[in-house]
Amino acid sequence: MLRHRLTARPVPHPGPAPSRSETPMSLPRPSRRRLGAEWESHARTFMSWPALESVWEEDLRYVRKDIADLARTVAEYEYVVMMARPDQLAKAQRACGSEVEVIPLEVDDLWARDTVPVFVEEDGRVLGVDFNFNGWGAKQVHDHDARVGRNLLSRYGTPWLQAPLVAEGGSFETDGEGTLLVTESSIVNDNRNPGLSRDRIEAELKALLGVEKVIWLRGVRGEDITDAHVDSLVRFAAPGVILLDRAFPGTPADSWSRSSDEALSVLRGATDARGRAFEVIDLPQPDPDRVRGYDDDFLSTYANFYIGNDAVFVPRFGDRKADDRARGILQELFPRRDIVQVRIDTLATGGGGIHCATHDLPGRPVD
Template sequence: MSPLFPSRRTTLRTLAGIGTAALGASACGPGAEATTAKGLRMGAEWESHARTFMSWPALESVWEEDLPYVREDIARVARAIAEYEYVVMLARPEQRKAAQKACGSDVEVISLAVDDLWARDTVPVFVEQDGDVVGIDLNFNGWGNKQEHTNDARVGRSLLPEYGIPRRKAPLVAEGGSFETDGEGTLLITESSIVNDNRNRGKSRDQIESELKRTLGVEKVIWLAGVRGEDITDAHVDSLVRFTAPGVVLLDRAVPGMPADSWSRSADQAKAVLGEAKDARGRSFEVVDLPQPDPDRIRGEGDDFVSTYTNFYVANDAVFLPEFGDRKADRRAQSILREHFPERDVVPVRIDTIASGGGGIHCSTHDQPGKPVD
């Protein structure tokens, strides 16, 4: 399987600057706390879902000869999730029938122009305001204009009217994979992915924090350094650290003995920050390592391959995570997730081609909060 360009984890070594400076829980800028929106809440992923949105990859220019194989992966993920909750697949009109055949009758495929499969980033982030669901359009710009996104930039304004969901345009540029929340007012985010001129030129971290609080209804923003310029997302938090409950997070960790790189250093920095931080309710964090598989034991290959289990997806009654072919590591990751989600099934899914493009199951799914669709 050949490396893809552009891809979700293409090394962009021509871009200046790899940011791993020590960052911590933010001391709010002037007036930042006062901007927290009243009656607005961003829920946690483990809360009830009405449905899961996904997108059918459309562009041969992105996936080249791997397009048929990544479509097989996406269909496999959709079918697995559809065993537990309603799945809606967005597909270009001319590709809808093929997508429906691949996904099966338990998945609803609707005609809506998309470019690529990364629904986590292109579908609006959902918040609740006074009991109603609102879609926050984050002005997707192809992760800083690194990939074609003409149709993906319009997903918010095209999708939400189909479901009667109000759309609100955010005052900043970001992606859904940028955010991780406990549903109780705490937001984790990497500075590299949003305090970045390719998304929010001229905006300071304090300004962005104030806008996040006002837009998402969060109370406490905890800033992690991330890694600037080495992958197309500039290091989304959903491949680094994830909540399993308020005050409890799983942190991506490399195999012991592997040479230190910017990714492992960003994980070390995140662990240090979380070890000192308090959440929005004043709790300390329990940080649990979620070890990666051994790169010599996995099926995947290529410089862009993302072998992290932290990009799991929590659906109604189930948790979906990748299995990479390192049986010991796969079983260990499944065991850790069972400990943290004891009332849910833990479902491993093979996603080798998705991972080769720099993403995972969480990147390819987007949950809509609400009562489950029958």
């Protein structure tokens, strides 16, 4: 995903060390910890109100409309909390409507998946793991987004862990039963974790997230700002069942289609944490010539969907045949959930999708 509108320059340190009251907790025994699957119950969904004209320029009002429409749609199924800068609070509330709670919290952009902590469960409580967001490897400056993890957890009184790694929430995909899918390009990378080997990073992820098995996919380095997050490539639909993003038939081969081919090869030869072989299901992209607003940065994958309480939210790109096919595939895999298609033309032009803009908090739904 290419968040291309902000000039790349070195990202400053995210701020001073936490005060005594903010100090992250020490790591307890990892065997008690669990990273749940997205299809499990959500207490709420977090989102972020895009703040900066310097990022979106003339498209800011249009991407805000996409985010407001998405928030209202998700709010029909579960509680939504929108983070917005205090001086933009009223505008965000008007756009999102009364069914969305808008809270004052300094943010820069809309990528809540990457800036909000990764939530794990341990001994009946939820912990937030702060992965030290650094602008996707110091490619962009996000001073406030670098502090979202600490500020959000402090607001809700949620215990937090500060990871000894740099990563983003879009880097991880789990089945909730101990299996983690990760693209090597997005985390075994000197722009996030200089000098750390894949084995060292894997050991840290197992301890932090309570997973038992990490399956590494090669990914793509340096061709988008995320270095190829896994959540636009492969997604679990159930334990042992994986949806794989595939290029539109007839599209010339490129780094992204080769990454998909490599992922398929790895998954065909792998098993999950329970020893099961994977069923891999193709999720074909739309025809680029039929997509509204398509350009070189457009994220046209259906794999960047979001599984909410009683619904799955997936893009509607404008290629009716492909949109219908994606909806049908997801409906077959999630028969008890509504498949809700959402128009995200400007958001996708900015190189992101529905999953990038949402972040689930596990727990009992808020009444």
